[in-house]
Amino acid sequence: MLLVILWLLQDLLTVFIGGGMQIPGLFMLGLVYKLLVDEGSEDSLWAIWSAFAGGVLWDLRWIGIPGFFTLGYVAVVMIVIQVWGLIPPQGRISGMKLLVFVLMEISQLLPPLLPVLILGGSAGWSFFLTQQGYSLPAIIFCMYIYLRRVKNIRNSVPTPPHVLIGSSAGDSR
Amino acid sequence: MENTRNTAREWVHGLTALILGLFLLGISSGLGVIKNIVDLWGAVLFVPEYPAVVLRDIYIGWRSWSRNIAGMNDEVVRLRNENAKLRLDLARLASEKIYTSSDQTPRTAKVTLRAPMSWWSEIRIDRGEQDKITQGLPVFSNGYLVGRVSNVSAMSSWAELITSSSFMIPAVIEETRELGVVAGDGSGAVYMRYIPAGRAIRKGMKVSTAMIGEQLPPGLPIGQITGEYTIGSDGYATYKIEPGADLSGFFTVSY
Numbered sequence: 001m002l003l004v005i006l007w008l009l010q011d012l013l014t015v016f017i018g019g020g021m022q023i024p025g026l027f028m029l030g031l032v033y034k035l036l037v038d039e040g041s042e043d044s045l046w047a048i049w050s051a052f053a054g055g056v057l058w059d060l061r062w063i064g065i066p067g068f069f070t071l072g073y074v075a076v077v078m079i080v081i082q083v084w085g086l087i088p089p090q091g092r093i094s095g096m097k098l099l100v101f102v103l104m105e106i107s108q109l110l111p112p113l114l115p116v117l118i119l120g121g122s123a124g125w126s127f128f129l130t131q132q133g134y135s136l137p138a139i140i141f142c143m144y145i146y147l148r149r150v151k152n153i154r155n156s157v158p159t160p161p162h163v164l165i166g167s168s169a170g171d172s173r
Numbered sequence: 174m175e176n177t178r179n180t181a182r183e184w185v186h187g188l189t190a191l192i193l194g195l196f197l198l199g200i201s202s203g204l205g206v207i208k209n210i211v212d213l214w215g216a217v218l219f220v221p222e223y224p225a226v227v228l229r230d231i232y233i234g235w236r237s238w239s240r241n242i243a244g245m246n247d248e249v250v251r252l253r254n255e256n257a258k259l260r261l262d263l264a265r266l267a268s269e270k271i272y273t274s275s276d277q278t279p280r281t282a283k284v285t286l287r288a289p290m291s292w293w294s295e296i297r298i299d300r301g302e303q304d305k306i307t308q309g310l311p312v313f314s315n316g317y318l319v320g321r322v323s324n325v326s327a328m329s330s331w332a333e334l335i336t337s338s339s340f341m342i343p344a345v346i347e348e349t350r351e352l353g354v355v356a357g358d359g360s361g362a363v364y365m366r367y368i369p370a371g372r373a374i375r376k377g378m379k380v381s382t383a384m385i386g387e388q389l390p391p392g393l394p395i396g397q398i399t400g401e402y403t404i405g406s407d408g409y410a411t412y413k414i415e416p417g418a419d420l421s422g423f424f425t426v427s428y
Contacts, residue, residue: 018233070190
């Protein structure tokens, strides 16, 4: 539900701005955030197909050719799943700020980059760079929410972190 | 073992999604049906997007309106300045017209009497009706207004001085176009009264007769603001004026 709301919000903001500025990829930020805090699920297939669906719908609405953002969205989810999977659960809440930031940044970097690389053109690069500038505050805000959540988990129960993460993520789902 | 199986499943699904995406990208550009789907999806989204469209239109309208207002303000300032300049030019023309009305050079008259009891109120000059002196005619010293003819006889005339307490004429500060009334105090000082307090009136600004007075033509130079002023309880300021003419020691006037 959160992802649907974020997708719609991103769409409404794009409609409202009407091309004056590029809207951050709120849908992908939400998806990556959910992946990072969702430690309790057996697999992340929901994220892959959510990204696919979100990408296809975005392409149909704003690009006209499905595939551009779809590929980027799915690629981002695959990268996040694989990289985050390499980190042991105990280490995911201790000192992973930089990695979390990089993963969130990738979610904003990769999807708009693919159309630019495929289609080319200076206007496309200008579009891309502008969007990166506008995305940064959204990433920082998302980081803030993530770090606050981690801090709350640490402070709530004095048990090993990986146990905490598992239970809290289960609640969130 | 379970973890490995999950990872493999994720890879399978991920690669499937990627291939599907590539497939869509490859075939969709040549398919007309995609356009129909795009149109259909756009129509579906029209409903949830409607508030954003309305808000955007309101925002665009507001921005356009505020830009127009800013442009109109600039235009008003420009027109106001232009108007002030035109008024000045008109006043100067009127002033020149006075000198050129009868002949090309201003005529002069000698001051024949300046009684100590009415030193700051009136003078007598040696020109009268025979010299085309009329009541209300302005008289000048050193090019500045010193008074106006108040009484005319055949051979001489009396002129009331601007320092007289009964002398009141509408005047204007040329730089700001503020209107007021120039009046004397009967003791040698001249003031400009009834200027709204808080206006940017500065020392050295020129004061001349205003167009609204029918008794005197506009644009006749009187003097300049000294910088001394008082603000009355009615919210109006009174500025002291330094007359352009030396009112304590002039022996001739021009008219």
